Amino acid sequence: MDGSFSIESFDPDCNRIRFTASKAEEFWLKTGDDVFYAQPLGTAPGVELRQGVPPSPITIVLGELGGRIEFRVWDEAIQSLIPAGLEITRKPVGNKVLTALYTAIKNPADSLSRLLPVGLYEVRLNYFDCRGKTYFPRDFPGQPFEIVAEKVERFQLKVNTAELETRSSYANPRAEKCRP
Helix, strand or coil, X not given: CCCCCCCCCCCCCCCEEECCCCEHHXXXXXXXXXXXXXXXXXXXXXXECECCECCCCCCCCCCCEEEEEEEEEEECCCCEECCEEEEEEECCECCECCCEEEEEECCCCCCEEEEEEXXXXXXXXXXXEECCEEECECCCCEEXXXXXXXXXXXXXXXXXXXXXXXXXXXXXXXXXCCCC
């Protein structure tokens, strides 16, 4: 199998299609652009469709190998994994400042898995579960981590929710500390 495929028909109202590819099980990052890419990876060709004119064949070339990180959040106060919201940022590459990715771990028994480009990152706690309510820390505790090509890293962000100063929010209007 060489990775080729054909598409028999398109939506008649769609006249432009962009193609991307990845092979996550072998650590190949998605082609094109992403919040953590210093520049677009591989190729992500587009096809303009015109009535009665068959499109030319395209080739997608994968661009770069990444590494996988699996996150969990451990609460020292209750000695257990907890649901939490995370902010993942990549350190600047050259002169390019990269944006952040906000994501969540809804089931503490599961880890949050991401395939990322090689580089230096930081993960910070954005919010956490406190007795079924969402609390927001005043300062966002975080830890740095590094992504290495073709490696899987298991990462546990350790926090103590009973000691975290919090911000006022809909679930915690008086900004009280969590009492697990």
